[in-house]
Amino acid sequence: MNIGEAAGASGVSAKMIRHYEAIGLLTAARSANGYRVYNDREVAVLRFIRHARDLGFPLEDVRRLLALWQDRGRASAEVKRLALAHVEALETKAESLRTMAASLRHLAAHCHGDARPDCPILDDLARKE
Amino acid sequence: MNIGEAAGASGVSAKMIRHYEAIGLLTAARSANGYRVYNDREVAVLRFIRHARDLGFPLEDVRRLLALWQDRGRASAEVKRLALAHVEALETKAESLRTMAASLRHLAAHCHGDARPDCPILDDLARKE
DNA sequence: CTTGACCTTCCCATGATGGGAATCCCCACA
DNA sequence: TGTGGGGATTCCCATCATGGGAAGGTCAAG
Structure with a gap:
């Protein structure tokens, strides 16, 4: 899945996906041509971010929430x-x-x-x- | 009156006074040494701006309000x-x-x-x- | 004459998002 | 096989209001 499709699936703009990656909320694999590649796992993260943003959480809070979400022992x-x-x-x-x-x-x-x-x-x- | 005193009298920081001047909300005379000089007239403008900001008006609205305030035929x-x-x-x-x-x-x-x-x-x- | 407080301009940062340029990649169609 | 278009990349800039801080000039008091 390229960034455009991931954007469509998550409701997060491609522009913002790149930004979230730049600030370390997300990682993305790259295919041979340098394109970012996403799977359902990352799309779920993007949706999580969007929902948190919809509730007004600042990105630093989102970062902590993501860490907690991914920590099974939280x-x-x-x-x-x-x-x-x-x-x-x-x-x-x-x-x-x-x-x-x-x-x-x-x-x-x-x-x-x-x-x-x-x-x-x-x-x-x-x-x- | 120098900028520091005008800041104290108006409740607007010197930093913001310079900014308001830069975006054309305000003009300031200069003394021989290049310092900005203010009188009660400009301090009143600064207070006006501060009050409008306290009510949440964006600066573009403040600009219009200032123009209206200074227009006797409004x-x-x-x-x-x-x-x-x-x-x-x-x-x-x-x-x-x-x-x-x-x-x-x-x-x-x-x-x-x-x-x-x-x-x-x-x-x-x-x-x- | 020095010291310290004040002033100047200029650059950078915030927070989240978007616009747009220049360049590159890939696929489909004639 | 050439080409066109859509999509990808990075990089810079803009928003909105505010502040921090550097480098340097000015002034008044000691």
């Missing part, structure tokens, strides 16, 4: 710890964005939004603090 | 439109993160988190899809 406690730490990070970020949105929505609610120049949004941005 | 409708579009983006992103967090929290809830290797989190990441 303790699930370690995986759970990683996951919950990431959940914390996600929730913190989401809350931060939600707070920004609420502040701005509040400001916008008091803005006429017509042809007049008066605008509490700009007033707030220009405040002296 | 229509507040334009500001409001920009703000609400950004609120949308923030809420979408927040919702996306919240969804990731909920999924992962759900998976983690079913993980023993002990010395055993069985782990629904890894099982999910390794699923064939």
Whole structure:
């Protein structure tokens, strides 16, 4: 299986497959012509990476998760710890964005939004603090 | 006022002040020795930028907001439109993160988190899809 | 006159992803 | 057998906002 087919089978772009290999998440055999060669084993790894990325794990976390996945003697406690730490990070970020949105929505609610120049949004941005 | 003092007064790092100047958000006079010179006018601009950034506006939005702020004939409708579009983006992103967090929290809830290797989190990441 | 704090520009790094160029390889078809 | 097209390779660059750090110039106080 060449990289294009592996990309199709895993849902990871060929570009990213090469990148993941460059940062050591993956290894790929090479055929005589220098093309990367993949089998179901590597495609499974690529899918694993994609799913972890879909859950927002940064690649360094993905690296650890992959190591745990491939370690039969792993303790699930370690995986759970990683996951919950990431959940914390996600929730913190989401809350931060939600707070920004609420502040701005509040400001916008008091803005006429017509042809007049008066605008509490700009007033707030220009405040002296 | 040199850049260090302007940084202190505005809450924007000297590094970022130079960057904002490089991308044209700001202009700065130079004294004979080549140092950037600021007055209250520019410090107000820097504060404006910082506040907009604190609300998560990308710099291109900040550029437009600055232009509107400095345009006395502006229509507040334009500001409001920009703000609400950004609120949308923030809420979408927040919702996306919240969804990731909920999924992962759900998976983690079913993980023993002990010395055993069985782990629904890894099982999910390794699923064939 | 030295020292230290401040300023300058320039390059590099982050994190994940993509675009695109130049070059090479392979297969199918006329 | 020649050619065309699709796919592969590597390498460089861009994004977005921010910071680190080097090498060197400037200024004020001791």
